[in-house]
Amino acid sequence: MTELAESGIPVTVTCRVLKLSRQPYYRWLANPITPSEMVEAYRANALFDAHQDDP
Structure with a gap:
């Protein structure tokens, strides 16, 4: 979104x-978000992916 805002597209419109x-x-x-x-x-x-197919 930051790139769009820098190119002139308002954050409000993007959202x-x-x-x-x-x-x-x-x-x-x-x-x-922190790395941890x-x-x-x-x-x-x-x-979640590993157990997605479990019954």
Whole structure:
């Protein structure tokens, strides 16, 4: 989104097209995901994928 805003497309328009709220975007922008949170998310996703086909 930052690249779009730099090219002149307002964040409001981008959020509307993507059906996102502006508030969570600005919250994320002020406090981005830490590397440890990213590792945790990858692990959770791997577990989910591994057990997705389980009955």
